Amino acid sequence: MLALPPISALAPRPKHAKRRAPKCPGVYSTLAGFPSFLPKEIENIKDPFARTFATRIERLPVSVILTHFGCPSAFENSGTNSLDIFANAMWLPIISERLPRCDVTSKREHFYQLWNFYIKKPMILVGPSLGAAVAIDFAVNHPEAVEKLILIDASVYAEGTGSLADLPRVVAYAGVYLLKSIPVRLYANFLTFTGISFSTSLDWTNVGRLHCLLPWWEDATVDFMISGGYNVSSQIKQVNQKTLIIWGENDRIISNKLAVRLHCELPNAIIRQLPECGHLPHVEKPNSVAKLILEYVQEDCYKEMECGRSPTLKLHSQSLHK
Template sequence: RVLRSHLISMAATNLAARFAGLRAPPRVTRGSRSIRRTVVTVRAAARGEFASFFPDEVTALEEPAAVEMAKKARQVSVAVPGRDKPVMTSCVSSPAPKGGEDVSPFVLIHGFDSSCLEYRRLFPLLTERAEAHAVDLLGWGFTDAGDAGIGDYSPEAKRAHLYAFWKQEIGRPITLVGASLGGAASIDFATAHPECVERLVLVDAQGFIEGLGPMGMFPRPIALAGVNILKSRPLRNTANQMAYCDRGRFATEDAMRVGQLHTFQPQWADATLSFMKSDGYKVAKRVREITQKTLVMWGRQDNILDPAYAERFAEEIPDSKLVWVEQCGHVAHLEQPKFMAQTLFDFAGVEAKVAA
């Protein structure tokens, strides 16, 4: 029993450390008991402002950017070939503003065990000059596959779902942005469907770590227990702390709540376990096959993925540019969103200046 507990804890910690691409906001300290009661009343009244596919815990979010992003989220019915029923796909989308019709749409792909809320600070900046979509991958975020009879959440299934979303909702070449494990998903998609991707952006991306290690080989009861530990506050808080350079400002309890929110979805544990059993993404050999113009962005103080990977991406991708993000950990889109937005506009040839 002790060994089993140790294995579960070790495996869950390993997953979080390797693939965390968490989130963050400024914390508001609560004062008296009467204030707490007032806050609870306001939160309860606010439930109707969010889509029904969100768990009730959404009302606990405090950061304005997270609240606004959640309010804008919707589910679209996406027909995926080979599936009996459409997949209700959660996303936040914004059409091109006046003058931005000719700019390639930005499609934002979140990291491991995350959601589109990860882009809550970057997304509004991008929509000022371009069409943008933050999409929840199959089996993660708030994309509902539980009622669609989908038991396969492998990289191949995620790719097929993303392609179906692109074909239905966008239908023209995009600038694909992938953060952390979302980088591996983006490499997988860009090399499989080069006609869909005009430009590729890799943000502290995973690409050279193959598979998921021993987690994929554990018996289901042990693996499922390990997955459920990923939901725990202590583990989420640890990964949250690892994600940032300025932890005092960004690694808050509310950030942890944003990052944990999707784990309350009914299909979350089974979907995560299915992904683990598939052994995850293996794209290292495909990095050299990337044909798109590629921007590599990397936080100088990334404590989750070695910054040496940034230089390796730049060396192996034929048409690439490396931009270091100073005073930044693993999540540039959360810690330095204005710098990242301006860098993306420059990369995409968009004439726009984001206020410092």
């Protein structure tokens, strides 16, 4: 299991500071400070935020063991102080000798066990892209665990994996093998980002495909594909939690028209669209996204503080007039 470090832990570490090995027994850091359970290709990544983030990943035991979830790599979001729970926390290595089930129900149960073991209080759940479907499914099935939702360029209207669920396994494995190839990942970056150099795009491609290099990734992905995947369109109107929708206006992967549709269908939602931004606002414009999230999180805090202060101020005012 991969656990996210606290936000304060993501600040750059002083050069003279010693790197600590993960606390989990039997796991030791490499010479560069990366946990040994990460693919060795992590050494080739140049992005400083991704490298710093990688050194802080730890394994935590939970009662249910699952494989990698979803396409986004944990490190793609490392520049946003890891407010993204789903795309990161569900990026998992195989740590058992037998491949567990990788369907929607199993993934939901795994995440619930993570929450039940280590969080144990209502959380603000952030779901980018396909992670938004996971977040909605989890919020509807475990409302006691979710206080608010933040959905970023949400992929929530796809009918699961569609016809891919009917593919023969040999064809599915061929498709999955192609999915992790560098040319396909480079093309995905072309659709996702604008105005970045080829060297940056190549480095981010290596970041984005790192999870594909984990043991049994192909098996887990094929199993998830054949299971039917996430189909949450019927659950959207059942979401009772307050929701912030963030969307890049220039998203070439999921139309921002769907952002308006999602806003209309969610019972309690607000929407913020970012101009000149594509499918991954938290990567392209991390400061803008962080500001939106901070304002959203603090809004109710300020209201609670004001409500809490009112009686005190009233009593104080009365005492002054006595």
